[in-house]
Amino acid sequence: MTEKKPMLSAPEALDILLSSVRPVDEGEILPTLDANGRVLAFDQTSQLNVPPMDNTQMDGYAVRAEDCASGSAQLRVSQRIPAGHVGEPLQPGTAARIFTGAMIPEGADAVVMQEQCEASGDSVIVRHAPKPGEWIRRTGEDIRAGNIILFRGTRLRAQELGLAASVGLAELPVMRRPRVAVFFTGDELAMPGEPLKPGAIYNSNKFTLRGLLENLGCEIADYGIVPDSLEATRETLRAAAAGNDLIITSGGVSVGEEDHIRPAVEAEGRLNMWQIAIKPGKPLAFGEVRRGDAGDSAFFIGLPGNPVSSFVTFMLFVRPFILRLQGVAEVAPKVFAMRADFALPKGDRRNEFLRARINPSGGLDLFANQSSAVLTSTVWGDGLIDNPPGNAISPGDIVRFLPFSELLY
Numbered sequence: 001m002t003e004k005k006p007m008l009s010a011p012e013a014l015d016i017l018l019s020s021v022r023p024v025d026e027g028e029i030l031p032t033l034d035a036n037g038r039v040l041a042f043d044q045t046s047q048l049n050v051p052p053m054d055n056t057q058m059d060g061y062a063v064r065a066e067d068c069a070s071g072s073a074q075l076r077v078s079q080r081i082p083a084g085h086v087g088e089p090l091q092p093g094t095a096a097r098i099f100t101g102a103m104i105p106e107g108a109d110a111v112v113m114q115e116q117c118e119a120s121g122d123s124v125i126v127r128h129a130p131k132p133g134e135w136i137r138r139t140g141e142d143i144r145a146g147n148i149i150l151f152r153g154t155r156l157r158a159q160e161l162g163l164a165a166s167v168g169l170a171e172l173p174v175m176r177r178p179r180v181a182v183f184f185t186g187d188e189l190a191m192p193g194e195p196l197k198p199g200a201i202y203n204s205n206k207f208t209l210r211g212l213l214e215n216l217g218c219e220i221a222d223y224g225i226v227p228d229s230l231e232a233t234r235e236t237l238r239a240a241a242a243g244n245d246l247i248i249t250s251g252g253v254s255v256g257e258e259d260h261i262r263p264a265v266e267a268e269g270r271l272n273m274w275q276i277a278i279k280p281g282k283p284l285a286f287g288e289v290r291r292g293d294a295g296d297s298a299f300f301i302g303l304p305g306n307p308v309s310s311f312v313t314f315m316l317f318v319r320p321f322i323l324r325l326q327g328v329a330e331v332a333p334k335v336f337a338m339r340a341d342f343a344l345p346k347g348d349r350r351n352e353f354l355r356a357r358i359n360p361s362g363g364l365d366l367f368a369n370q371s372s373a374v375l376t377s378t379v380w381g382d383g384l385i386d387n388p389p390g391n392a393i394s395p396g397d398i399v400r401f402l403p404f405s406e407l408l409y
Contacts, residue, residue, distance in 0.1 A: 007277040010316065010351050016273050017286055017317055018331070020299070021324040024245060026176045032164050035156050037217045038174035039326040044150040046167040049140035054104040055083075058135045061117055061124055062087075062096040062108035071129040077122055081105060095124050104136055111135035143167060153329035178325045180213055181240035181298075182206075183223035185233065185252035185261065186305060191225075204375060205250040205310050209303075212314050213248075215409050216322050228252070233264035241268070241289040241298040245325060248318065251305030261302045265289060269297055277389070279350040280309040280372035284317060299325075306372040312353050312384065315407035333406035335386065337398050342366040344393035351389050355381035356401065364401060383407070 008016070027041040056062065062081070067073055078094035081087040087096055087105035096105050104111070110130035118125040143149060149163055150156075156164075156172070164172060189203040190196055203225060213220050221244055226236045233252070240247045252261035262285060265271050271287035278284075285302035301318055303310045320331035341363035344354075355377040356364040364385065367377040383403035385393075393399060 007275050007282070007350075008273065010276060010278050013273060013276040013284065013286075014317060014320065017301075017321045018324055020272065020286075021321060023325055023327045024175055024178060027173055028176055029171050029173055032161055032169055032172050035164075035172045035174055036158065036161060038156050038172075038177075039323075039328055040150055040152055040154045040156060040160075041173040041175050041327070043148050043152050044164060044169060044172065046143045046145055046147055046149050048143075048167055049145050050143035050166055051137050051139060051141065054139055055101055055137050056098050056104060056111045056135060057100065057137055058111055058113045059099050060111050060113040060135065061126065062090060062098045062104055062111050063126060063130065064090065064092060064108060065110040065130050065132045065134070067093055067095075068110075068112065068126045069129050071127065073126045074120070074123050075126060077119075077124050079105070095126065097124075109133065109136075151329070153327050155323070155326075155328050175327045177217055177219045178246060178322055179221065179244040180218045180322070181221040181223060181244040181247045182209055182213070182249070183226050183236050183240065183247075184250045185226050185228060187228045189225045189251075204307050205303075205305070208307065208311055208375075209248065209250060209314065212311075212319070212408065213322075216319065217326070218322065228260065230260045230264055230267075233260045234268055237264055237268045237289050237300075238292070241291045244298050246299045246301065246322070247289055249300075249302045250310050252302070261285065265300055265302070269300065271300075277350045278313075278316075279348050279352045280304070280306060280370075281313040281316070281353070282309075282350070284313050286317075304372070307375045308355075308378060309372040311375075311378055315384075315402075315404075316353070319407060333402055335406075336401045336403065338401040339363040340366075340385075340393050340397045340399050341395055342393070343395055344387070347387060347389065347391040347393075349389055352385075352387040353402075354385040354387055356383060356385050358382045364399065 075095040077097055079087050080097045081102045082099050083101035086103055090096055090105045090107035109132045112126050112128050112130050116128040184203055188200050190200045192202050223236050226232050252259045265287050269289040273286040276284050283304045287300045288297040289300050290297050303313050323331040355367040359365050367380055383401055386400040
C-alpha cells in the first residue's frame, strides 16, 4: 500500500508558486496620470533637485538673522515675494514679505513666521531672534539630482505618481497587465437574474474573483460556467491557455466523480501541486496548461468552490502570484500582532485562517460561524487571523492578523 504524502503547509505551497513564476517581459509607456496601479518596468532617476531652490516653509518675512538678533528689530519691508516669483537681493537692514513656497532672496538666511511679526506702515517689527536656516527648505532637501526615486518592480500608487510628477516625469515605463482567464465549474451554478432551479445556487465566486482580479489590474477573459464534464473542461482549458498568462478556475478540484479539473489539467498539461494543509481552502491546485503546439504554457491555479475557501486562497496564494507575475518585488502582506478578545478552545489540525474584526478597544472579535460557505464572514470581518495548527486561543493572547487592506490590492 502506497503511503499517503503529507499535505503541504501554506509557506511551502506559496514557495512553490512564487518560485515557478515567469514574470511578463513586455512593457509599455504610459502617461504618469494613467499609471496608477501599474508596475514600474525600470528604475526612475531624478534629473533635478527637489526643491529646486531654497524656499520658505511659512508665510512671513525673509531676513538676515544678524539683523534680528535683538529679538525686537524694526526693518523696512523692501519687497514682496509670492510663490513662483524671484525676488531681488535682500539688502542689510531690510526684510522681504514672503509666502509659502517662494524662493529665498539672495542675502536672506532665515524666515520669521508672520505670527511673530507686526506690520507697521512700510516696516515690520520682528519679535523673534531667528537662527540661520530657520523655516527654510534647502535645495535638494527631499531629492538630489541623479538619485533613483522609484525602483523597478514598484507597484505604483497615488504617492508614487506624485513623486514622479514632482521631478517632472510625464511618462512612466510599466509592465503590461497580466492576462487572466477564469471559468467556473458546476452544473448547480446559476447567474443572478436567472430563476433558481431546485438544487441550484448563484455563482457568487464569479463576482468575488473578478473583483479581486480587477483590484490587481488584470485583463480578464471570462469563460463563464463550464458543464461538469471532462471534455468540456479540457476544451475550455485549451481555449483559455491560448491567449492568457494564467488560468483560474473555481470548483471541481476535490476528489468527487464530478470533479474534473485535476484529470483535465493533467491531460492538457501538468499539476505541480494539489491540496494544502489550511482551513478553509484545502483543495488548491497549481500547474500549467500547454498552449497548443507553441511549446510553452499558461499557468493554472484551481481554487476551491466554497465561496470563503475561494476568497481566502485567492488572497493568500493568487494575489502574490499575480503580483510577482507583474514583476512586483515585494509581495508579502504586512502582518500585525494583535490581541484576541475571544476564546478558541481547540485549534484545528490544519493552519486556520479565521475571519475576525477589530473591535473599538483595539482587540479582535471572532466571527461566530467559521464555515467555508458563510460568505457574510468576509463582509463582517476586517481580516484573517493566521492560526497555527493545533493552536488554542485564549482572551488576551497575541495573534497574527492579516487585514484585508493588505490582501485585496
